[in-house]
Amino acid sequence: MASEDKITLFTFFRSSASYRVRIALNWKGIDHESIYINLAKGEQHNEEYKSINPSHMVPVLKLADGKSLTQSEAIIEYLDETYPDRPLLPHGPVHRAQVRAIAQFIACDIHPIQNLSVLKHVGGDDMDKRVEWANHWIDRGFQALEKTLAGSAGIYCVGDNITLADIFLVPMVYNAKRFKVDMQKFPIINRINNTLLTLSEFSSASPENQPDCPPEMRQ
């Protein structure tokens, strides 16, 4: 298991929430270890892991003192508070609310409905049914997100600085492509995502660049 004096991320290559925290750790340049929890093999249900996170979910960020943090946005806000260089939230409460609202719209209103456990419940082993369900909800969410970004975006989601919102956008677009959402319909989302993926902090956090990504899934 993890050494006791280092931050440890419990992660799965394809988990959107893990992907967000991977980007934030890269962005802040925080030295850490990774422990890979294979959701496809059900490792999140192991007794040892359940004692770390009773919700059986990734990511978990285990701090050097042994305390464990859950929920990607809570973890990233913790990192932003404790590693203030390269801030992920703007100054000014209205702008902060605007950034958090974009992140939370993705995290609460688009992503959960196509989470693995929901897809299994809806589609069973029928992959076409899973894709149809996920595509429907992401497409619907992106229609609203595109309109929101039309009012807020500069180079990135809110103005010209990288924020929490951008960290949530990239993993969501990754999922959208996986579920065959037509990204041509969403030029602003697509443009910001492509710009972000030119940055090493974002690209090196991507699922296909993780050690636990099976070779056949690398692009």
Next chain:
Amino acid sequence: MASEDKITLFTFFRSSASYRVRIALNWKGIDHESIYINLAKGEQHNEEYKSINPSHMVPVLKLADGKSLTQSEAIIEYLDETYPDRPLLPHGPVHRAQVRAIAQFIACDIHPIQNLSVLKHVGGDDMDKRVEWANHWIDRGFQALEKTLAGSAGIYCVGDNITLADIFLVPMVYNAKRFKVDMQKFPIINRINNTLLTLSEFSSASPENQPDCPPEMRQ
């Protein structure tokens, strides 16, 4: 419509996310007006409302200067930053992360899957099917939440002070009861919820105490 010098909440009596913001406005003692958007009648799809929130969702908090904020947690963090009396987040980044994680577990992992638009998609007009689906996901979420609270709770979700986590708990339990979740299985959640509902800031925000609640739905 709303007057121009007052905060305005766009709300629907039965919306969990609106319920959270109503509690926070009461907790902070913030004078405001309410505009009622009847989700059951589809008023969130009106052109005027869509221009305020492209995601067609409630709540929206319109500030005195005309700016509109969306997403309940982003709105409540805004209120906590701009009205610092009676803080809703503890001092110390680890405790803040713990509080935010409980709120986000409810907002991201339990609530969205039984949101009205998902229920319609899953169950159509079959109310039994809607209840079965919602009950399944809330019960599953509450099993994890009960374990988390066993490690964090005092009088309230995290220790003995009211936090953001408590504001998210009460509307979630309201939904659980609506979808016939057996609350006897979750003694800590049940006890904290009952304690919170003795406080006027929480009870007066409840769906049945809203002017837009139809008389036949009042308890």
